[in-house]
Amino acid sequence: MVEMGNDTAADARTVIERYWAAAEHRDWNTFGALLAPDVVYEIPQTRERVRGREAYVRFNAEYPGDWRVTVERVVAEERRGVSWTSFTVDGRTETGLCFFTLDGSGLIDTVTDFWPEPYEPPAGREHLVERY
Amino acid sequence: MVEMGNDTAADARTVIERYWAAAEHRDWNTFGALLAPDVVYEIPQTRERVRGREAYVRFNAEYPGDWRVTVERVVAEERRGVSWTSFTVDGRTETGLCFFTLDGSGLIDTVTDFWPEPYEPPAGREHLVERY
Numbered sequence: 140m141v142e143m144g145n146d147t148a149a150d151a152r153t154v155i156e157r158y159w160a161a162a163e164h165r166d167w168n169t170f171g172a173l174l175a176p177d178v179v180y181e182i183p184q185t186r187e188r189v190r191g192r193e194a195y196v197r198f199n200a201e202y203p204g205d206w207r208v209t210v211e212r213v214v215a216e217e218r219r220g221v222s223w224t225s226f227t228v229d230g231r232t233e234t235g236l237c238f239f240t241l242d243g244s245g246l247i248d249t250v251t252d253f254w255p256e257p258y259e260p261p262a263g264r265e266h267l268v269e270r271y
Numbered sequence: 272m273v274e275m276g277n278d279t280a281a282d283a284r285t286v287i288e289r290y291w292a293a294a295e296h297r298d299w300n301t302f303g304a305l306l307a308p309d310v311v312y313e314i315p316q317t318r319e320r321v322r323g324r325e326a327y328v329r330f331n332a333e334y335p336g337d338w339r340v341t342v343e344r345v346v347a348e349e350r351r352g353v354s355w356t357s358f359t360v361d362g363r364t365e366t367g368l369c370f371f372t373l374d375g376s377g378l379i380d381t382v383t384d385f386w387p388e389p390y391e392p393p394a395g396r397e398h399l400v401e402r403y
Binding site: 238 | 326329368387401
């Protein structure tokens, strides 16, 4: 069952869509206003962690390159959601997958970020797969 | 707004939980019964695609190694969902992220599978991050 939310708090889909729109527009005031003061951001692949709204806004604002982000899919419950995005920078496009949780006020309190990279398929399953 | 589903169809959370339980138990009859006949499975990182229930069950049943899967998180709407799982095989643990869609009967019709691998963090953000 979906937990009943605070009537005044935006749901996770709305918050995630605002988050990516603010990032795309480098609107760091709006971006920061979506975050809990004690937000925790983690990249499990590098085992990096950023703590707190100020550091996390700066982490994004300082991210190098003239990147553009396109939202491919958002799957969301009331207080949790996932985004699948495409990042394009320097002519390359990368996939970003973010898991979000929101606190009771509808502010983002955790972001867990994954960047899956291309790799060569293992041998032995060519009889079942096609390449695209 | 969440779309109203068919009353007789299981929601995405239930289906995804059954999917992983069946995989963990190598119960390929139950696993196959969760899939639409024309299910399409894709791995964007390798650009591999498997079409159809029979081939996709076989792809999983033939997957090498004595792997175990633990579900870390499921985020789901009525007809779409995402799973974050940990796969352990040969003493190594990998992260799997799957995006699912269900058809109107509650059968899985697409699975998009990502395997993010560890990588070294880029230089220049040490002032904002900690390692864990």
